[in-house]
Amino acid sequence: MTSVTAGSALAPPPGPAAGGELPRLLPPAGRAAGLAAHLGRHGPVPYRGRARALIGDLRAAGLTGRGGAAFPVHRKLEAVAAARPGRAIVAGNGAEGEPASHKDEALLHGAPHLVLDGLQLAAEAVGASRAILYVRRDVRARTRLDAQLPPRRARGLDRVPVELVSAPARFLAGEESALASLVSGGAAVPRFTPPRVFARGVDGRPTLVQNVETLAHLALIARYGAGWFRRLGEPEEPGTMLCTLHQADGSVTVAEAAIGTPLTALLDLDLSRVSAVLAGGYHGAWIPAGRAAGLTLSNAALRPLGAFTGAGVLAALPADRCGLAETARVARYLALESAGQCGPCRSGLPSIAAAMGDLAGLAGAGGRGGGRGPDPRALAHLTRWAGLVEGRGACHHPDGTVRFLRSALRVFDGEVREHQHGRCGARSGRPFLPVPAGPSTDEDWS
Amino acid sequence: MHGITSGTALWYASRATGVVSLVLLSAVMIIGILVNRQGRLPGLPRFAVLGLHRNLSLLAVAFVGLHVVTAVADSFVSISLAAVVIPFASSYKPLWLGLGAVSLDLMAAVIVTSLLRRHVGRRAWRAVHWLAYASWPVAVLHSIGSSTDLHRGLLLDLTIACIAAVAGALAWRVARASAALPRARRVPELMADPRPMARAGDR
Amino acid sequence: MTAKLRVNPIACSGHGLCAELLPELISLDEWGYPLVSGQPVPPRLARQARRAVTDCPALALRLDRVPEPPAPARPAARPGPAPRHDPATPSWPPTGRGVTAA
Numbered sequence: 001m002t003s004v005t006a007g008s009a010l011a012p013p014p015g016p017a018a019g020g021e022l023p024r025l026l027p028p029a030g031r032a033a034g035l036a037a038h039l040g041r042h043g044p045v046p047y048r049g050r051a052r053a054l055i056g057d058l059r060a061a062g063l064t065g066r067g068g069a070a071f072p073v074h075r076k077l078e079a080v081a082a083a084r085p086g087r088a089i090v091a092g093n094g095a096e097g098e099p100a101s102h103k104d105e106a107l108l109h110g111a112p113h114l115v116l117d118g119l120q121l122a123a124e125a126v127g128a129s130r131a132i133l134y135v136r137r138d139v140r141a142r143t144r145l146d147a148q149l150p151p152r153r154a155r156g157l158d159r160v161p162v163e164l165v166s167a168p169a170r171f172l173a174g175e176e177s178a179l180a181s182l183v184s185g186g187a188a189v190p191r192f193t194p195p196r197v198f199a200r201g202v203d204g205r206p207t208l209v210q211n212v213e214t215l216a217h218l219a220l221i222a223r224y225g226a227g228w229f230r231r232l233g234e235p236e237e238p239g240t241m242l243c244t245l246h247q248a249d250g251s252v253t254v255a256e257a258a259i260g261t262p263l264t265a266l267l268d269l270d271l272s273r274v275s276a277v278l279a280g281g282y283h284g285a286w287i288p289a290g291r292a293a294g295l296t297l298s299n300a301a302l303r304p305l306g307a308f309t310g311a312g313v314l315a316a317l318p319a320d321r322c323g324l325a326e327t328a329r330v331a332r333y334l335a336l337e338s339a340g341q342c343g344p345c346r347s348g349l350p351s352i353a354a355a356m357g358d359l360a361g362l363a364g365a366g367g368r369g370g371g372r373g374p375d376p377r378a379l380a381h382l383t384r385w386a387g388l389v390e391g392r393g394a395c396h397h398p399d400g401t402v403r404f405l406r407s408a409l410r411v412f413d414g415e416v417r418e419h420q421h422g423r424c425g426a427r428s429g430r431p432f433l434p435v436p437a438g439p440s441t442d443e444d445w446s
Numbered sequence: 447m448h449g450i451t452s453g454t455a456l457w458y459a460s461r462a463t464g465v466v467s468l469v470l471l472s473a474v475m476i477i478g479i480l481v482n483r484q485g486r487l488p489g490l491p492r493f494a495v496l497g498l499h500r501n502l503s504l505l506a507v508a509f510v511g512l513h514v515v516t517a518v519a520d521s522f523v524s525i526s527l528a529a530v531v532i533p534f535a536s537s538y539k540p541l542w543l544g545l546g547a548v549s550l551d552l553m554a555a556v557i558v559t560s561l562l563r564r565h566v567g568r569r570a571w572r573a574v575h576w577l578a579y580a581s582w583p584v585a586v587l588h589s590i591g592s593s594t595d596l597h598r599g600l601l602l603d604l605t606i607a608c609i610a611a612v613a614g615a616l617a618w619r620v621a622r623a624s625a626a627l628p629r630a631r632r633v634p635e636l637m638a639d640p641r642p643m644a645r646a647g648d649r
Numbered sequence: 650m651t652a653k654l655r656v657n658p659i660a661c662s663g664h665g666l667c668a669e670l671l672p673e674l675i676s677l678d679e680w681g682y683p684l685v686s687g688q689p690v691p692p693r694l695a696r697q698a699r700r701a702v703t704d705c706p707a708l709a710l711r712l713d714r715v716p717e718p719p720a721p722a723r724p725a726a727r728p729g730p731a732p733r734h735d736p737a738t739p740s741w742p743p744t745g746r747g748v749t750a751a
Contacts, residue, residue, distance in 0.1 A: 192657045340633050342658035343682035350633055388678050394659045492666045496704055568660060568708040 060226035067211030095174030118215025246315035280310035283400025285407035322426035456520035542591030552581035660709035
């Protein structure tokens with residue numbers, strides 16, 4: 001089975017010693033940092049004393065969002081800070097709807113006070129009067145977080161009271177308009193935009209939504225400065241990021257790495273054991289293992305192959321598994337996770353998932369058995385439907401699903417041909433990528 | 447045998463336009479109820495059905511207007527202008543005429559918001575439009591109670607036909623709605639079908 | 650000033666009136682939902698476009714005024730999409746990089 005151990009990963013590559021700088025976010029000993037340890041390592045919250053003061057540092061640091069979209073943080077803060085003082089709301093997004101990602105969970109467990117510091121500093125920077133921490137519904141984690149707040153208030157660390165809000169364990173629950181919708185009293189489903197949440201979000205107020213990891217980086221930049229932040233990473237993509245690493249042997253770890261780290265330092269990419277790498281999670285893209293071995297953890301390296309760093313999910317597909325079957329299982333999950341609000345997504349994603357299942361030869365997906373191969377029209381249907389759903393939803397769920405699917409058809413094109421003849425070269429049908437089981441009901445949106 | 451004097455002419459006109467209004471409003475209701483989401487009337491393009499719904503309702507407004515004006519102008523009974531819009535303010539049959547005023551007020555709200563729907567916004571327009579479901583039965587009660595015209599003969603048959611038609615349309619739509627899945631459940635339902643490629647797509 | 654048609658996909662329930670009124674710019678996909686041309690509405694179709702917007706039973710069609718020249722793409726900040734800034738191909742010496750020690 002998989003286990004998540006914060007802070008452990010492969011040995012660092014030989015070269016200039018950077019080990020002293022890392023880890024920045026996760027506690028060095030691998031144990032969760034309580035308030036005393038946090039204050040001992042980083043000191044109290046470095047309030048600036050006025051709104052907007054922090055934004056210049058964030059601009060110089062070049063911090064981008066760590067929730068997947070990599071949007072420049074200073075620009076988001078500037079947009080929200082334009083509101084009347086006291087009108088804005090800040091929200092730390094720890095919903096982590098992506099099943100393959102555990103980094104937010106690890107961060108909230110290992111360094112919650114960095115996140116909470118970041119939340120307060122962001123609130124000061126935009127003049128917010130309300131601070132929300134949006135976390136995936138999990139009783140133990142929620143209880144732990146609840147316990148971290150009173151000591152902070154007692155020491156006067158939190159100037160804006162923090163409200164903990166539980167998010168449903170749904171893929172789209174972490175979408176920023178879904179967050180705003182839930183906190184406003186509705187369901188955690190995306191809303192039509194414009195207006196974006198930075199203009200009209202929770203209760204119609206300008207809302208700053210930042211991933212919890214982004215807030216943690218923000219809390220450190222506020223203390224140590226932009227120059228410090230840029231000491232690791234790349235000039236165009238500075239800093240470090242948390243990654244969830246799924247190794248081919250089934251182990252799952254969360255590690256912090258500087259952007260630009262070679263993927264071979266993060267994943268064991270023995271080509272005899274790994275056939276492909278998934279970068280960017282279930283809205284990301286597959287990359288052939290041979291090519292992945294020459295890439296680094298950066299958008300500059302991953303974009304040309306249709307992928308991106310996203311929320312740091314990297315998975316090494318074992319060579320004995322079928323990439324199409326894995327893709328079909330995830331596609332089915334993604335279809336079930338549609339909010340069902342927009343016709344093309346609601347109609348198209350189930351069709352796409354079924355066609356993919358047919359192509360992959362999954363039992364129960366309607367595929368014909370006995371070596372006769374899938375419906376010959378499956379591929380043509382897939383291509384047409386992919387084009388039809390792209391860009392036609394209120395959120396980017398259909399777009400991301402299509403990106404993921406197209407990358408599979410590209411990277412596993414050999415398998416596609418085999419499957420069309422009713423053959424599959426995989427030796428194991430054991431599922432690899434984590435897909436939550438269980439029925440979805442519409443009560444789960446609230 | 448009564449002669450038709452100018453006085454009674456207005457009174458007859460009021461009753462006649464009242465009947466026509468009831469029939470028109472019933473037709474408007476039926477079209478509105480039956481055409482939902484991707485449904486349509488056979489043979490007519492969708493914009494024509496919408497146009498029919500809209501034009502019939504404006505025609506109904508015209509006839510209701512005549513109905514009200516002739517009723518107020520007529521001297522046979524005394525109905526003040528105020529009683530037209532203020533419910534239960536009439537001295538003549540305050541209850542039944544009052545219901546007419548209620549129905550008129552609701553109708554006015556529906557018509558005005560519909561004419562201005564681009565400016566009123568989607569949610570407000572929808573909320574007010576649902577008041578039509580209150581306006582029509584109130585109009586029917588007003589019709590039945592205000593005069594004995596509808597209690598016998600052809601007009602009774604006509605009234606029963608209108609009520610039956612609207613009730614039937616409503617029953618059909620409720621049955622369809624309860625059979626249909628809420629949006630959030632449609633995806634799992636589609637996923638359960640092993641051969642959705644054979645489907646035309648959910649509608 | 651030009652105008653572009655846009656559908657609110659959450660409000661849209663596939664009535665299809667828009668495609669009947671404005672077939673030059675709107676067609677329906679195989680599920681009955683509108684495929685709207687992203688091109689600006691030509692002046693000769695402006696009246697029909699406004700009518701389609703008013704007549705949509707779900708009020709899901711919008712006419713967005715777009716100032717000339719067309720505005721740059723809006724920044725994306727939701728899960729999945731590509732960020733709008735493209736990092737230049739680096740020719741820098743890499744700075745320190747490493748992995749957290751076990």
